[in-house]
Structure formats: structure tokens, C-alpha cells
Amino acid sequence: MSAAIDRPVADACEVTLVDADRVEAARGKLPTALEIDRLADWFRLLGDPTRARILYALLEAGELCVCDISATIDVVESTVSHSLRWLRAANVVTARRSGRMMFYSLDDSHVRLLLDLGREHLAHRQGPE
Amino acid sequence: MSAAIDRPVADACEVTLVDADRVEAARGKLPTALEIDRLADWFRLLGDPTRARILYALLEAGELCVCDISATIDVVESTVSHSLRWLRAANVVTARRSGRMMFYSLDDSHVRLLLDLGREHLAHRQGPE
DNA sequence: GGAACATCTGTATCCATGTACAGCTGTCGG
DNA sequence: CCGACAGCTGTACATGGATACAGATGTTCC
Numbered sequence: 001m002s003a004a005i006d007r008p009v010a011d012a013c014e015v016t017l018v019d020a021d022r023v024e025a026a027r028g029k030l031p032t033a034l035e036i037d038r039l040a041d042w043f044r045l046l047g048d049p050t051r052a053r054i055l056y057a058l059l060e061a062g063e064l065c066v067c068d069i070s071a072t073i074d075v076v077e078s079t080v081s082h083s084l085r086w087l088r089a090a091n092v093v094t095a096r097r098s099g100r101m102m103f104y105s106l107d108d109s110h111v112r113l114l115l116d117l118g119r120e121h122l123a124h125r126q127g128p129e
Numbered sequence: 130m131s132a133a134i135d136r137p138v139a140d141a142c143e144v145t146l147v148d149a150d151r152v153e154a155a156r157g158k159l160p161t162a163l164e165i166d167r168l169a170d171w172f173r174l175l176g177d178p179t180r181a182r183i184l185y186a187l188l189e190a191g192e193l194c195v196c197d198i199s200a201t202i203d204v205v206e207s208t209v210s211h212s213l214r215w216l217r218a219a220n221v222v223t224a225r226r227s228g229r230m231m232f233y234s235l236d237d238s239h240v241r242l243l244l245d246l247g248r249e250h251l252a253h254r255q256g257p258e
Numbered sequence: 259g260g261a262a263c264a265t266c267t268g269t270a271t272c273c274a275t276g277t278a279c280a281g282c283t284g285t286c287g288g
Numbered sequence: 289c290c291g292a293c294a295g296c297t298g299t300a301c302a303t304g305g306a307t308a309c310a311g312a313t314g315t316t317c318c
Contacts, residue, residue: 017196017197017200018194018196018197018230019190019193019194019197022190022191022193022197023190023193023197023200023201025189025190026186026189026190026193026201027201029189030182030185030186030189030201030202031185031248033178035248035251036178036181036182036185037178038251039175039181039244039247039248039251040175040176040177040178040180040181041176042176042247042250042251043172043173043175043176043181043243043247044172044173044176044177045176046168046169046172046176047169047170047171047172047173047174047175047176048169048173048305048306049162049165049166049169050306050307051169052165052168052169052172053159053165056159056160056165057155057159060154060155060158060159061151061152061154061155062151064148064151064152064155065147065148065264065265066264066265066266067146067147067264067265068146068147068148068151068152071146071152072152072155072156072159073159075307076307076308077264077265077266078265078266078267078307078308078309078310079306079307079308080265081265081266081267082266082267082306082307082308083306084265084266085266085267091254097315099264099315099316100262100263100264100265100314100315100316101147101264101265101315102264102265102266108250110246110249110250110253113246114172114243114246114247114250115168117239117242117243117246118168118171118172118243119160119164119168120239121171121237121239121243122164122167122168122171124239125220177275177276179276179277194294194295195294195295195296196294196295204277205277205278206294206295206296207277207278207279207280207295207296207297208276208277208278209295210295210296210297211276211277211278211296211297212276213295213296214296214297226285228285228286228294229284229285229286229293229294229295230285230294230295231294231295231296
């Protein structure tokens with residue numbers, strides 16, 4: 001850990017670490033690869049318009065069957081179902097069966113927080129870009 | 130708006146809105162398509178391991194040149210540069226030129242918040258799945 | 259048990275994009 | 289000016305994944 005760090009020998013700048021101490025310190029504090037991957041997966045889950053729409057629909061309506069989700073966000077049911085699969089796998093939504101219908105609702109308090117934070121973020125920079 | 134909603138006529142469930150009122154109410158409260166797209170873009174930006182790594186590196190180190198970012202997260206400089214392009218375009222990072230080096234740092238308080246929230250979220254469900 | 263219906267899944271297609279290699283731009287020192 | 293070096297970008301390639309269509313599964317009602 002004190003040696004040359006052994007990285008993939010980039011195009012240039014092979015030894016010339018500008019601030020080796022800071023680099024070492026930061027390297028030590030970085031999340032593990034697993035953590036990073038999980039985090040990225042988690043954010044990518046929210047990074048699809050259809051899934052985001054579903055989440056907002058559930059956020060507003062509380063609980064909806066697939067059919068009503070489809071109607072709410074104007075996306076064909078098959079697509080909704082595929083999207084719900086991801087959300088289910090990530091435990092972001094819960095499904096409750098009632099007869100032949102499945103009622104979905106949010107199953108993660110962080111989701112609301114993140115969505116709100118995201119919206120607030122966008123609102124703050126609506127002017128520029 | 131009171132009529133049949135005129136959606137893409139899905140596979141099934143064409144008229145049978147289970148809870149038409151709730152659907153209508155939710156539809157009215159949904160963010161606009163533009164908002165949703167922006168939001169999804171924003172989350173997708175954090176949904177790539179390399180970009181997430183870069184952000185964490187900057188979060189920990191404060192400010193780093195491309196070379197040091199590369200060393201910190203163990204990714205070749207070209208890839209880092211490409212990733213930084215997205216982050217720059219989204220105003221997530223700022224670049225400061227100093228001689229031939231570019232020093233990057235976070236330019237968005239929400240990023241820290243989101244990353245922390247994401248990590249906290251993962252920590253809370255580390256056990257399962 | 260069989261028809262009708264809500265939902266899920268298998269599969270194919272298409273597009274976005276992450277990555278790497280190579281070459282370009284811009285800056286510094288002489 | 290010119291060489292050296294930090295960083296950027298063009299391009300090609302491969303892969304992930306979003307969507308749609310068709311068919312499977314599971315549930316209700318008769």
C-alpha cells in the first residue's frame with residue numbers, strides 16, 4: 001500500500017502523482033468495489049424514465065394494480081411488468097395479490113426521499129442548462 | 130380528461146380501470162415528461178460505477194487532477210476523461226485549470242447528499258438480498 | 259374443468275453507452 | 289519554435305438493457 005499502487009499503467013502520467021498523499025488518503029476512504037457497484041445499481045434503477053414514472057405514480061396513488069399503473073403513466077402493461085420486475089428485485093416496491101390483480105406500492109422510505117431530493121435538485125437548476 | 134384517457138390500448142385491461150379516480154388523481158400529480166426525463170438523466174448519471182467512483186474520490190479528496198483521479202480509482206485516464214465529460218456537462222463537477230493540469234471538484238451540494246443517502250440506504254439492507 | 263381476464267415471462271430487436279486505442283489540443287520549459 | 293507532458297476527443301467495438309409481441313401462468317366465476 002505504500003508502494004507504487006500498481007494501477008493499470010495508463011496512457012500517460014505513470015509515476016507523476018501530483019499529490020500522492022491525497023491520493024493515498026482518498027483511496028483508503030473509498031467505498032469497496034462491491035459497495036460502489038451496488039450503489040450504482042441502485043441509482044441506475046431510478047435512472048430510467050419508465051421506472052421513475054412508476055415510482056411517482058405509486059408515490060402519488062399509494063397503491064395501484066398493474067393495469068392502473070399502465071393507465072396512469074401511459075405505458076403498455078408488458079413494459080410496466082418488466083419494469084416492475086426490476087423494482088421488485090431491488091425491493092423498491094411490494095406486491096400484494098388480490099384476486100387476479102397485483103397491487104404494487106412503494107416499499108422503501110429512501111425512495112421517496114431520493115425522488116424528492118432529485119426533484120428539488122432539478123428545480124434549483126431549472127434556469128441554466 | 131373525464132373520458133377514456135386515450136392510452137395506447139394495451140394488451141389487456143382496456144377499459145377496466147380498477148380505480149379510475151385514483152388513476153386520474155395520480156395522473157394529475159405526476160411530474161411532466163420533461164421533468165421525469167431530467168430526473169432519470171440525473172440518476173442515471175450516478176448509476177455508473179466509474180462515475181460513482183470519481184465522485185467519491187472527489188468527495189474524499191476535495192480536489193484532484195485527472196491523473197490523480199485515475200490513480201485513486203484505478204481507471205485509465207481516457208476513461209476517466211470521458212466520464213468527467215458527462216459529469217461536467219451535468220454541472221456535477223467543476224474544473225479548474227492550473228498549468229497543464231485540470232483540477233476537478235464537486236460542484237453540487239446535492240451530490241454529497243445523494244451519495245450519502247445512497248450509502249446509508251445500502252447499509253440498511255446489507256443483510257438481505 | 260373451461261372460458262375470461264390480469265399479470266408475468268421468453269425472445270428478438272434496437273439503441274444507448276461504457277471502454278479502449280490512437281491521435282489531437284493545449285500548456286510549459288528551454 | 290520544439291519537445292514533453294496532461295488532458296481531451298474521435299472512432300470502433302461490445303454489451304446492457306428498454307421495448308414490443310407473443311405465449312405462458314395463475315386466478316376467478318360459472
